[in-house]
Amino acid sequence: MTITDSPAQPFVAKWGIIGCGWISSEFCKDLAFIRPEVTDVSHAVVAVGSRDKAKAAAFIAENMPQGARAQVEGVYSAKPQPCGSYDEVYDHPKDVDIIYIGTPNQSHFTAAKAALLRGKHVLVEKPACLNAAEWAVLTALAEEKRVFLMEGLWTRFQPLTSKLRDALHKDKLIGDIKFVQSDFSMAFYNSLPDTHRTIALEAAGGAMFDLGAYAMLPALIALHENPDNHMSPPEHLSASMLKTRQGTDQSTSFSFDFPRIDAKAIMSTSIAYNSPKDQPCVIVGTKGEIVLHGHLSRPSGMTIKIIDQDPAPFITKWKEPVKVDADVGPGFGLYFEADSVARSLRDSELQNATMPHSETALVLGLFDSIRKLGGYTLPPGLEQA
Numbered sequence: 486m487t488i489t490d491s492p493a494q495p496f497v498a499k500w501g502i503i504g505c506g507w508i509s510s511e512f513c514k515d516l517a518f519i520r521p522e523v524t525d526v527s528h529a530v531v532a533v534g535s536r537d538k539a540k541a542a543a544f545i546a547e548n549m550p551q552g553a554r555a556q557v558e559g560v561y562s563a564k565p566q567p568c569g570s571y572d573e574v575y576d577h578p579k580d581v582d583i584i585y586i587g588t589p590n591q592s593h594f595t596a597a598k599a600a601l602l603r604g605k606h607v608l609v610e611k612p613a614c615l616n617a618a619e620w621a622v623l624t625a626l627a628e629e630k631r632v633f634l635m636e637g638l639w640t641r642f643q644p645l646t647s648k649l650r651d652a653l654h655k656d657k658l659i660g661d662i663k664f665v666q667s668d669f670s671m672a673f674y675n676s677l678p679d680t681h682r683t684i685a686l687e688a689a690g691g692a693m694f695d696l697g698a699y700a701m702l703p704a705l706i707a708l709h710e711n712p713d714n715h716m717s718p719p720e721h722l723s724a725s726m727l728k729t730r731q732g733t734d735q736s737t738s739f740s741f742d743f744p745r746i747d748a749k750a751i752m753s754t755s756i757a758y759n760s761p762k763d764q765p766c767v768i769v770g771t772k773g774e775i776v777l778h779g780h781l782s783r784p785s786g787m788t789i790k791i792i793d794q795d796p797a798p799f800i801t802k803w804k805e806p807v808k809v810d811a812d813v814g815p816g817f818g819l820y821f822e823a824d825s826v827a828r829s830l831r832d833s834e835l836q837n838a839t840m841p842h843s844e845t846a847l848v849l850g851l852f853d854s855i856r857k858l859g860g861y862t863l864p865p866g867l868e869q870a
């Protein structure tokens with residue numbers, strides 16, 4: 486074989502993992518998946534940090550005993566190392582280049598800041614931090630250190646999200662989009678103990694912080710990112726919160742308008758009930774509707790319904806609906822996000838175009854306003870900016 490015949494090696498993202506909980510385990514299992522269709526990037530887990538070293542070792546043995554895909558395939562030789570503190574991962578002597586933060590909400594800012602200060606790239610789980618001011622501190626630090634920073638809102642990277650965007654804006658299948666209604670809710674309250682991270686005040690729990698970004702996402706894609714809206718911010722925000730015993734929100738509803746395109750979004754999120762499974766979100770346009778199915782964090786598909794008559798106030802005729810399945814293969818589906826981050830690192834990007842800093846700033850700013858309208862106050866000291 487000549488040199489030119491040898492297959493190109495993928496770019497390998499070298500991860501340090503912070504926190505050995507549930508979502509970190511799904512993330513690492515996804516990093517280990519061998520997906521032959523992806524040849525340009527791969528992943529290695531270099532170090533795994535827990536507050537308890539034995540837990541980190543057990544986490545590795547259970548979720549990726551051979552490491553991530555590049556380690557399984559021999560593209561990267563060292564195996565994942567367990568660490569008994571998060572600092573050990575940030576300071577890891579081996580070549581950790583990006584830190585994945587899978588700890589509870591209230592710890593995201595501290596963990597992300599610590600990693601950025603060490604000059605590491607960062608992917609931090611949603612919500613990236615507790616308010617827009619904290620995010621401004623992190624983005625300024627990332628810019629100063631010239632490192633990559635992104636909030637992990639994995640739904641943005643799923644193939645169905647691209648199909649939805651194309652159907653709405655490229656193919657304009659439902660005409661001018663006028664209305665979005667969505668609900669993302671999961672019945673944690675009164676099922677899990679009040680100390681659980683999704684409920685507890687000290688963990689910045691409640692529906693909005695846990696599920697609100699997913700409830701908001703279809704409106705941002707359909708309306709905020711609508712080319713005719715020119716990225717004008719939402720206006721006329723209204724919100725109300727029904728509280729848990731903890732003072733966090735069990736159920737929150739909110740709405741906003743996009744006057745530039747005469748469109749409205751009404752959203753809700755709750756930890757007290759489960760969303761309507763078959764129809765958690767409807768996007769309504771002048772020529773039809775798109776209905777999302779399943780969980781809004783990972784929709785199982787969408788149905789495109791086109792009106793079969795001239796525009797009229799009362800619609801009675803529809804074309805045969807078109808069903809589009811989500812192309813999620815085995816695993817959880819966090820690999821789409823991880824691959825995109827790896828491509829950003831390969832290309833020396835400091836932000837990811839699909840999930841730029843401005844997107845997180847917008848959502849956290851809306852969260853700030855929704856909390857103010859709903860009277861949700863975090864304990865003193867939890868917010869660090």
Ligand SMILES: NC(=O)C1=CN([C@@H]2O[C@H](COP(=O)(O)OP(=O)(O)OC[C@H]3O[C@@H](n4cnc5c(N)ncnc54)[C@H](OP(=O)(O)O)[C@@H]3O)[C@@H](O)[C@H]2O)C=CC1
Nearest residue numbers: 504505506507508509535536587588589590592610611612
């Ligand atoms: N993208 C997605 O689909 C999902 C995202 N998430 C997000 O990920 C984050 C973690 O959620 P999840 O994995 O369900 O949570 P878990 O409770 O399962 O895990 C969190 C881990 O963080 C570490 N940790 C650090 N500080 C604390 C603390 N004070 N209390 C408890 N644990 C702590 C622990 O790891 P150790 O003991 O090893 O130090 C723990 O195992 C949340 O911010 C959530 O919003 C959650 C689920 C899905």
Ligand SMILES: O=C1OC[C@@H](O)[C@H](O)[C@H]1O
Nearest residue numbers: 611671683695696699782
């Ligand atoms: O991000 C999330 O997605 C779905 C839920 O399982 C979880 O509580 C939440 O953090």
